[in-house]
Amino acid sequence: MGWGEPKDWEPGQATGEVLVTIKEGDTGGPVSTALYEAGVTKTEDVFYDYLIDENIAVTFYPGVYRLQEKMTAEDALAALRNEENKLENSASVPEGATIEYFLPQVAETMGMPLEELQAAVKDPSVYGVEADSLEGWLFPAVYTFDPETTATQVIQRMVDRTRESLAKAGGSVRR
Structure with missing residues (x-):
């Protein structure tokens, strides 16, 4: 039984479209902040915590990505890995x-x-x-x-x- 507000959105809440910029050399922390500031994730650290908790090693490629608001950390990672979401x-x-x-x-x-x-x-x-x-x-x-x-x-x-x-x-x- 958890106390307090959940740190992540519930699956299925994602809506709209937002653009997130990943800069050259960005790692999990800065990407997590960028996702939060764009309204993708619910909290600033949920994406980074997801990468750590699940022991996921990922290389982020610079560019502008099309994502949605209110995505789960897991869905946001899947979207960032999907080449179709990268505006080039x-x-x-x-x-x-x-x-x-x-x-x-x-x-x-x-x-x-x-x-x-x-x-x-x-x-x-x-x-x-x-x-x-x-x-x-x-x-x-x-x-x-x-x-x-x-x-x-x-x-x-x-x-x-x-x-x-x-x-x-x-x-x-x-x-």
Whole structure:
């Protein structure tokens, strides 16, 4: 016989839809807090306690997940493990491809108007690049963005990735 209010929701109470963001490196504690703050779990610690009590080792992948309010800790974990609940806005910059070539693909996979991306690459100085074009400044990789990411933020991340790569290689670029 338990005393006090139950820490978890009863199964079958889940309703609506909420988005929960898992950040790079998040473990059970921060994920438990994020679930509580989004209204998914009833208490801040119930999800973390569930992982500990059931001896569940889980790797959380960064991204935005679609869950429901008033989920049990067990159901929330199942939802986080279900790839269909992960909202992914990915963009790919192929090696050797021109901006003109890959921008339409980025726009399509990101669900973003092509005109916004084209406007974002017009002025390299916005990103601290002293060149006539951003050609060669957008690092070839696959990127994942939050759903609310703007065209300028997409391009900024690609330029930043180029700078990181150059710094690791000990190089510099002059233009």
